[in-house]
Amino acid sequence: MTALSAHPALFDATVPVFSRYLRQLRVLLERAAAHADAQKSRHSELLESRLAPDMLPLATQVEIAVNFVYRTCAPLTGQPVPRFGPSGAQFATLQQRMDDALVFLDRLHPSAFADSASRQITDPAGDATVTLDAPTFVSQYALPNFFFHISMAYAILRHVGMPLGKADFDGWHRYPAPTY
DSSP: OOTTOSHHHHHHHHHHHHHHHHHHHHHHHHHHHHHHHHTTOOHHHHHTOOSSTTSOOHHHHHHHHHHHHHHHHHHHTTOOOOOOOSOOOSHHHHHHHHHHHHHHHHTOOGGGGTTGGGOEEEEEETTEEEEEEHHHIIIIIIHHHHHHHHHHHHHHHHHTTOOOOHHHHHSOOOOOOOOO
């Protein structure tokens, strides 16, 4: 039996983690909009920013991170994965998507995960499809992908000149103010 095989562990491994880091991402996007305004640049330019020409832009990185909330927690609780809604290349649309995902998470209770450890979850992985037992899906696929896309959003914001640090990413770290 793995550490994630009991239902409270799958709840604890997903719902609070997704909730915390979606809130962190939401703050980053609020700051990104303010940064674009301060730089007198168009929001659409920032949302289309990417690290490399063949990488997904900021808006898509955020959308995919939010989608992993549903792609993970809906099947764990025996629900169909809902439609994600329209793509949002606007800050307000992305904020609303995050708010909706947070409401979804707030409504989940550990009891909804009662038989989650016995589930097999099938999910698209680029052009592939993965089918994994729930504990493996959560620990080796969903959470790493969620954090990958949040990390890419963070990296894009750093790349465009936003003053961010590790404390902005996770909310736990504290560092003294720079003394340039």
